[in-house]
Amino acid sequence: MKIAKGLIIADPWIGYILDGTKDWEMRSSVTSHRGWFGLIRKGTGAVYGVARLTDVGRPLSPVEMMAAYEHHRIPDHMVRSGEVAKWNTPWVLADVRGLSRPVSYKHKSGAVTWVELDEAATEGLASALRGIKSFDSRATDQLSEAFVEKSQSEALSQPSAEPRRPISPAVMIFESRWIGEIEINEANLRNNHFYLRPLIDRFPADVIGGSNKASAARREVTIDWGGPKPVQTDIDGKDKKFFRARGWIGAFYRLNGAQAGDVVVIEETAPYRYRVRVQKVGVVGGGS
Template sequence: MIVKRGLIIDEPWIGHILEGRKDWEMRSQATSHRGWFGLIRKGSGLVVGLARLVDCGKALSPSEMIASQDHHRIPDSMIRSGAVSKWVVPWKLANIQPLEHPVSYEHKSGAVIWVLFSDEVSTRLAEALEATSTIACNTIATPSPTLDTSLVMKASGHPTTDASFRQQTPAAPAHPLPEAPRHLLGRSLITGGNLRNSHFYIGDFLDKFPADSIGGSSKEDAGSRDITVDWGGPSTVMTDIDRTKRMFRKRGWVRQFFLASGAREGDTVVVNASAPYHVHVHVERGSNS
């Protein structure tokens, strides 16, 4: 099987897919593609997994989105706020296979939805898929040392063929990868001005961020390395920090973050880090909320 294309997916959604918690990738439009494709972690330049696209559903209403959260993992608050109103078409996945050794690829300009792989990358992915399938088949074919399957099937009155036994045997559950531990960087009290202007301050704990992620007041004087901000939305944000304003330079996402979390004056933005350049933000309710 040749894997000729890949799909770029941002965190936290690709993490949910690879860890077995998400089998619908929500998109703004339908696709005619069916079959195997590569799972690309956005911004990494790496194919980190493989999956099979088996179906493409119709656009879902908000109530249908809420009812199917076990498939797509989008929080109820984001659905109700309209933050994901465009991403309502489910691309349904099966046979999700994380790659033990991610495969690098060249991202050619013009690729918007699907990324077309070179022959070399396609071959490497096909080899990875074949190796995974071989391991899976060997695992299924190996009988349990503590169970005589023929005796079990005879006692139940069912045929004792291998195919029948495999049909009766449930698939092994997926084991999620452990999440990286997070540590607190700081808290920022939300004011009325923050809500109106879609920002929050991080000046009280600015020294907790890497020095090369902090820049001056202009884009020309930006930090040399961005921070990845995971706010729970459909895509993370890559931004440096404006030292003079004491906030993340990119602020377009903050309004959606406040809306999705139902933030109010007196609440607090909590900023945690799972890596030096990867932070997670959420809203903690104030005493009057």
């Protein structure tokens, strides 16, 4: 099967799609396209996976956006602030497939919603998908018909208390795992850090290093924190027991409006990859 279109999606949103925790891509307008397309990670010039666009909903109000957090993963504070007001139209995704190796493409100049993939990219994508045993476009289409999606209005009027699973299975070799929560205090906010002391045993031993860069761990983890780029770091596990790279944490606190008493929630989304978010005081299961 030939996949000729691609959609550029920034981090952390493309990461959420690929790990199966986001099945709505929020856009500023509708599209007539339905079917398969490539998931392009913004700024990389490469396709990292594919998905099937099954439906496009109507524009959502801020209240509806906040009720649908488990679909789009946009924190409430970003909705309330108006910074994502333009991107209120849900594109419903299914059958996400991640690639073991990204496929490069030649990006033509000009601002467009859909990227037309060049011949080399479409061939490379087809070759990569043949390596995924469970990828069969005919079988997938038949399977998807068995997963009947609720209407947008019904789904929004009855928000689930549990995180919503994708309506059809994605190819994943890892299931997200809750690591734990760390309460933020005033010193954390002043010094741009949070301690991992009660959770240190839940991280792989080979990412825990000594007290300085000279004794850094053999491996690093990737942290998806909601900013423009994920962070690569090991853990200072001898004395301080926090992420060694801390330049992002101040921006992370500001992005989420963090205050003393809020908690940092840490989830493992793939081997050596973690997502962090701030849960506000008195908000259970919220995105910020």
